[in-house]
Amino acid sequence: MxxxxxxxxxxxxxxxxxxxxxxxxxxxxxxxxxxxxxxxxxxxxxxxxxxxxxxxxxxxxxxxxxxxxxxxxxxxxxxxxxxxxxxxxxxxxxxxxxxxxxxxxxxxxxxxxxxxxxxxxxxxxxxxxVTLPLLFKVLTQRLKTVPVLIQNSRKNVQHHYDLGNDFYQQFLDPTLTYSCGYRRHESDSLETMQLQKYELICKKLGLKSGEALVDIGCGWGGMLIYAAERYGVSGTGITLSVEQAKLAQERIEQRGLGDRLTIKIADYREFHGQFDKFVSIGMFEHVGKGSFATFMQQANALLKPGGAGLLHTIVTQSNERNGAWVDKYIFPGGYAPQLHELTQELWAAKLAVAHCENLKPHYAETMKRWAENLVCNRDTIAALGDTYDEKFLRMWYLYLQSFEASFRYGSLHVYQLLFYKGKPWPLPMPLDFSW
Incomplete structure (x- = not known):
């Protein structure tokens, strides 16, 4: 800097x-x-x-x-x-x-x-x-990025996630996980935090060998790979990012999991199938308020009767959602929900909430480690091409630092909502996620 x-x-x-x-x-x-x-x-x-x-x-x-x-x-x-x-x-x-x-x-x-x-x-x-120049900028940006339209969702995702796999590899951990980790000990590395997050989710879902798992917004396939290797499931991952899908499938093939795991480039609204378990980690923020009900209804449609799902998403307590800067430069079209909006739409989609956990401090620690890696590898990133100039690096540093601050001191939270389809309770008793 x-x-x-x-x-x-x-x-x-x-x-x-x-x-x-x-x-x-x-x-x-x-x-x-x-x-x-x-x-x-x-x-x-x-x-x-x-x-x-x-x-x-x-x-x-x-x-x-x-x-x-x-x-x-x-x-x-x-x-x-x-x-x-x-x-x-x-x-x-x-x-x-x-x-x-x-x-x-x-x-x-x-x-x-x-x-x-x-x-x-x-x-x-x-x-x-609110000034007229600011109002004009905000309204113009939102009209161009509202994710109700599938083509806008595709452009919004590509804006952030198709920056290049080489770039993300410079600040993420070896699992290429771009979502909140789970810190159990102060000395935990970033990779350990991410693996512990995957383990926590697997335990919450009660994954069993032979079950089919769908991952909406699968990123580079980290959750699917972990679940397949540790719990013996098969699965399908959905993403709109071409860059992510290509590398995710390569990683799956390298680990000999090609017969059990598949990555598809598709919008969640266009995907069909039946699965025992459903997971979505860090994707719901891109759905947009107008599509909350559609997402939950799709989760219901993808789950078999008696199936269970987990939604991991950033949530805000503020009436102001993404600020104008975040909306323009970082997550166009993004919209952080409030907790009651999630539970209301799950209920309306006939999905029952089984458990809710707030990982707010864990995301602050994750953001801290990402920013440290970005600074340590800034010269390597800058050498990747003209895109990664000083302005780009300052933008990303501000993004990571400001989100860490918001998780530490502001209105951002991150929740894991465990839910199930049907009236009989399909999950282990008691709900004990310790290990």
Whole structure:
């Protein structure tokens, strides 16, 4: 990431309503600054229990919160255009400015910086300011990516998941699992966390040798491979990503599982079959609110009577779903559900909820490890081609750090919902997933 600039001595003036004191009692006045800069500092004036300093392009320092209240954070703004971008486009403008190298946190600690904004309601206040330029951008993006149309779903998936298998191999673990891991011990590696997640899901589903498993949004086939090797099942994986499907099938053949596992490039709405068990890990966020009922009805249709399924998905407690920046650059068309929306649609599809578990802290740890790998391998990634330039790397670093912050301090959760079809209870008793 871009090395932050050095700070210089702050300039001070007489105190008034738009000032903040620093550790020495000196006062930095921002009441007469340009409107964009004033607006950003007004947002930061919400910050209380933190030691937070902003250095503007002129070298002036403005301190917010309380000295010693936390580990110091320093936002260094390199480009004066940052302020107007925030004034016009809110968090979208702030994030785009980061992608362009217009600001940095002195130690690249975006997790704690964004966590600071969450804890002090900076984001929520900023999101209430809707400008015409921002509204136009948001509406234009959503109209182009709404996943009710199958062709839009296909484009949305390809935007994120067809970036190249070589790229994903630089920050994922050897199982190529791109979803929340499950940490049992502090020393667990990323690969161990992912294998433990697969084991947890297999136990919840009560997988047995000879059963047929369908995986909707199968990625690179990690879940199917694990279930086939450890539990003796056969299975079919569904994905819209051509890149994922190709490598997933290669990995299946390499492990001698070609007679039991198959990967198909298809939309879940176009797929038919009958299976003992159903799983979907980290795919439901791409379905879109208008298709929640369709997804659950399809889960019912794919399950045999007495079958069981597990839905693993990001969930939000916020009324704001994907922000404008995430929707534009990371997950176009994405929509994080709320928990009650899932349970209502499962019930409407005549699927009974058997168990629900929140893995929120586990995803924060997973995101942390992905970001560490991205930084360690940034030179290798950059050498893969022109696509992976500095702007791309900053975009992905911000994405991973901001999602970690949201799982640690914000409104994102990740749930595993275990459900079944029919009235008789088809799962082991008691529900004991320990090992």
């Amino acid at each position: 871009t090395k932050p600039v050095s700070s210089v001595e702050r300039q001070t003036s007489q105190p008034d309503a738009a000032t903040r004191s620093d550790a020495t009692g000196a006062i930095a006045d921002w009441s007469k600054l340009p409107s964009g800069e004033r607006y950003l500092y007004q947002l930061f004036s919400l910050i209380d229990a933190a030691d937070f300093t902003v250095v503007n392009p002129a070298g002036q320092e403005f301190r917010f919160g309380r000295v010693g209240a936390s580990e110091p954070l320093r936002l260094i703004i390199h480009h004066p255009g940052t302020y107007d971008r925030v004034l016009s486009f809110g968090t979208l403008g702030f994030c785009e400015a980061y992608m362009d190298g217009w600001w940095d946190e002195a130690n690249h600690n975006l997790v704690e910086l964004i966590g600071l904004f969450y804890r002090n309601n900076v984001y929520s206040k900023a999101s209430r300011k």
